[in-house]
Amino acid sequence: MLSIRNLHAGIEEKKILKGINLDIKPGEVHAIMGPNGSGKSTLASVLAGRADYEVLDGSVDFDGKDLLELSPEARAGEGLFLAFQYPVEIPGLSTTNFIKTAVNEVRKYRGQESLDAVAFLRLMKEKMAMMEIDQSLLSRPLNEGFSGGEKKRNEIFQMAMLEPKLAILDETDSGLDIDAIRIVANGVNKLRSKDNAVLLVTHYQRLLDYIVPDFVHVLYNGRIVKSGTKELALELEERGYDFIKSVVDAVEEA
Amino acid sequence: MTIELFKEYFEQLQQADHKSSLGTVRQNAFNAFSKMGIPGLKHEEWKYTRISGVFNKEFKVPFVADVSITKAEVDAVRLPGHEEANELVFVNGIFSFELSKIFSKDLTVLPLEEAAANEYKEIVSTHLGHSARYQKDGINALNTAFVHGGVFIHVSKGKIVEHPVYIYNITDARFAPILSQPRSLIYVGVNAQMKLVETFSTMGEQESFTNQVLEMVVEKDAHAEYYKIQNDAGHSQVSTTHIRQIGKSYTHTVTISLDGSIVRNNLNVILDADHCESHLYGLYLMKGDTHVDNHTVVDNVQPNCFSNELYKGIMDGNATGVFNGKIFVEPDAQKTNAYQSNKNILLSDSASINAKPQLEIFADDVKCSHGCTVGSLDEEAMFYLRSRGISEKTARSLMLHAFADNVLEHINLPVIRDYVDELISERLGYEMV
Numbered sequence: 001m002l003s004i005r006n007l008h009a010g011i012e013e014k015k016i017l018k019g020i021n022l023d024i025k026p027g028e029v030h031a032i033m034g035p036n037g038s039g040k041s042t043l044a045s046v047l048a049g050r051a052d053y054e055v056l057d058g059s060v061d062f063d064g065k066d067l068l069e070l071s072p073e074a075r076a077g078e079g080l081f082l083a084f085q086y087p088v089e090i091p092g093l094s095t096t097n098f099i100k101t102a103v104n105e106v107r108k109y110r111g112q113e114s115l116d117a118v119a120f121l122r123l124m125k126e127k128m129a130m131m132e133i134d135q136s137l138l139s140r141p142l143n144e145g146f147s148g149g150e151k152k153r154n155e156i157f158q159m160a161m162l163e164p165k166l167a168i169l170d171e172t173d174s175g176l177d178i179d180a181i182r183i184v185a186n187g188v189n190k191l192r193s194k195d196n197a198v199l200l201v202t203h204y205q206r207l208l209d210y211i212v213p214d215f216v217h218v219l220y221n222g223r224i225v226k227s228g229t230k231e232l233a234l235e236l237e238e239r240g241y242d243f244i245k246s247v248v249d250a251v252e253e254a
Numbered sequence: 255m256t257i258e259l260f261k262e263y264f265e266q267l268q269q270a271d272h273k274s275s276l277g278t279v280r281q282n283a284f285n286a287f288s289k290m291g292i293p294g295l296k297h298e299e300w301k302y303t304r305i306s307g308v309f310n311k312e313f314k315v316p317f318v319a320d321v322s323i324t325k326a327e328v329d330a331v332r333l334p335g336h337e338e339a340n341e342l343v344f345v346n347g348i349f350s351f352e353l354s355k356i357f358s359k360d361l362t363v364l365p366l367e368e369a370a371a372n373e374y375k376e377i378v379s380t381h382l383g384h385s386a387r388y389q390k391d392g393i394n395a396l397n398t399a400f401v402h403g404g405v406f407i408h409v410s411k412g413k414i415v416e417h418p419v420y421i422y423n424i425t426d427a428r429f430a431p432i433l434s435q436p437r438s439l440i441y442v443g444v445n446a447q448m449k450l451v452e453t454f455s456t457m458g459e460q461e462s463f464t465n466q467v468l469e470m471v472v473e474k475d476a477h478a479e480y481y482k483i484q485n486d487a488g489h490s491q492v493s494t495t496h497i498r499q500i501g502k503s504y505t506h507t508v509t510i511s512l513d514g515s516i517v518r519n520n521l522n523v524i525l526d527a528d529h530c531e532s533h534l535y536g537l538y539l540m541k542g543d544t545h546v547d548n549h550t551v552v553d554n555v556q557p558n559c560f561s562n563e564l565y566k567g568i569m570d571g572n573a574t575g576v577f578n579g580k581i582f583v584e585p586d587a588q589k590t591n592a593y594q595s596n597k598n599i600l601l602s603d604s605a606s607i608n609a610k611p612q613l614e615i616f617a618d619d620v621k622c623s624h625g626c627t628v629g630s631l632d633e634e635a636m637f638y639l640r641s642r643g644i645s646e647k648t649a650r651s652l653m654l655h656a657f658a659d660n661v662l663e664h665i666n667l668p669v670i671r672d673y674v675d676e677l678i679s680e681r682l683g684y685e686m687v
């Protein structure tokens with residue numbers, strides 16, 4: 001589904017990603033872990049098409065399409081979704097209106113008819129129940145004054161509404177209490193199927209107790225330095241990122 | 255248009271209407287106009303807005319109600335909700351009873367001349383022309399010099415006009431370039447309430463220039479709301495709204511400028527009694543070669559008044575804009591609370607805005623603040639919307655509409671709010687979902 005080859009990217013002369021290779025197949029859950037500043041959000045942003053980042057080398061194939069050639073909205077249309085680490089507040093734009101516009105534009109991209117008010121409402125109701133999200137939140141301006149947890153739940157709700165093939169969750173667990181994590185994880189698990197995939201970016205192992213990954217990768221200093229199964233996450237939790245750092249730094253020095 | 259030509263028209267008017275109760279008012283104003291002329295760029299308040307160029311052309315200055323417009327033609331400019339509204343129609347600056355519809359029994363509408371001669375004489379002589387103290391220029395004097403066919407609107411003590419008053423200013427420029435000069439004096443009595451909506455439109459291909467003056471007096475415990483919608487593509491106007499709160503009262507204005515050639519608004523709010531409250535909102539959304547200028551004055555004459563002002567602008571193409579917001583706090587006006595904010599988004603490199611807050615404070619115990627920003631669209635937010643599959647164009651429209659929202663939300667007439675929302679969506683090029 002997703003195939004990243006030797007991806008280099010940076011911002012304003014600063015190299016951040018220094019040769020990423022990663023393959024994700026339908027039905028899989030991958031977790032990317034790594035210390036702050038290692039480039040996790042950069043990777044997520046580059047995949048979603050944020051223009052600030054410059055791709056310096058490499059390629060990304062998404063279901064046969066050259067992902068890096070597509071506009072952000074076309075990537076969403078193709079089925080990519082990024083749950084932002086820091087969702088943006090837009091005062092004056094109602095959350096419901098925003099989601100309705102998004103759903104219908106994505107449907108248009110996919111050659112589907114747009115949903116009328118009734119059909120849209122029905123879909124909303126269904127996904128609201130699934131994501132345990134309240135109507136009152138959705139009638140408010142987009143993310144304005146939402147708590148950290150509310151913002152993250154709104155991200156997952158949008159994901160449920162857009163039904164992506166590949167969902168990238170950038171630290172959706174950070175700052176959430178355990179109940180909120182459980183709700184978010186439940187939501188993600190309900191959306192999992194053999195046809196779609198999830199890329200979890202996280203700093204902590206905790207989320208992985210609820211969304212069990214098939215593969216775990218450690219990103220450090222712009223490279224994937226170690227890949228493994230869910231046991232790797234436990235090992236990291238136990239020994240800390242310093243252990244990775246010392247291993248990698250030693251290798252690089254040699 | 256030479257002073258001589260204005261004089262010709264003026265003398266014709268004075269002769270034709272020699273019995274008028276307003277003859278002297280006109281004569282004094284014409285003398286003032288002759289001295290001052292059309293304001294040029296040297297006039298402090300007209301530095302960035304050049305209307306003198308418009309007057310290189312010769313206009314007809316109609317003063318006879320030779321109304322060429324039919325009810326059916328008025329239909330084209332009626333606002334939504336008109337079935338439930340009082341409708342006042344001006345054609346070429348002359349009020350037309352025939353085309354108007356007044357059905358709220360608590361609303362009195364009279365020719366200004368008549369009001370100046372009957373029981374309302376006192377009110378007219380006290381308040382008509384008060385705006386000249388703030389608009390010290392020839393263009394204000396010009397309107398008064400031709401005051402004729404104006405209207406007096408009166409809401410008696412304790413009366414609530416439940417249905418809004420829509421004022422349509424129509425200029426019929428099918429046959430000649432026209433200078434329209436509508437004039438109204440509005441009196442909102444003690445504990446009375448009313449809501450006004452005003453629009454401007456030109457028929458025909460010739461040029462039109464509207465030089466309007468609306469003066470409003472607001473009594474104790476009264477509540478007045480005023481909505482102005484300017485969307486007259488290709489035509490210029492100077493629109494002066496002068497509100498004088500002479501008792502503890504509440505006023506609320508929203509000025510929406512969407513199109514026009516040169517659009518100049520003067521909004522003066524005189525807080526001339528203890529504990530007055532006034533809200534001033536504005537939205538200008540201009541493109542092409544248009545120019546919009548909002549000059550506002552909040553004059554705190556008496557203590558304990560509150561005013562809040564928010565003007566927002568979105569400028570595209572070669573559009574140029576001016577925001578000049580004055581707040582005066584006079585020596586007696588202790589405990590004034592006055593807030594002002596002006597926010598702008600420039601969508602093109604050739605669009606510009608000249609923003610200038612001006613605070614003159616002569617009392618010591620006051621709270622005043624002002625702020626002004628000029629920026630572009632938030633890229634972070636744009637990316638967020640686009641990452642959800644929303645096209646760049648739609649995302650931009652949603653963002654701009656969201657930016658305008660906290661002005662639009664103050665339009666307290668739902669049908670008018672929807673109407674303006676639609677105009678804006680249309681302008682921004684997307685359909686509301």
Ligand SMILES: Nc1ncnc2c1ncn2[C@@H]1O[C@H](COP(=O)(O)OP(=O)(O)O)[C@@H](O)[C@H]1O
Pocket residue numbers: 011014016034035036037038039040041042043052
């Ligand atoms: N917009 C930016 N401008 C400058 N530096 C950036 C920007 N975004 C990220 N960086 C830098 O790139 C590195 C990786 O950041 P990021 O991808 O956010 O890491 P992570 O998500 O793993 O914490 C950091 O050193 C960070 O300071």
Ligand SMILES: [Mg+2]
Pocket residue numbers: 040041042085171
């Ligand atoms: Mg990050």
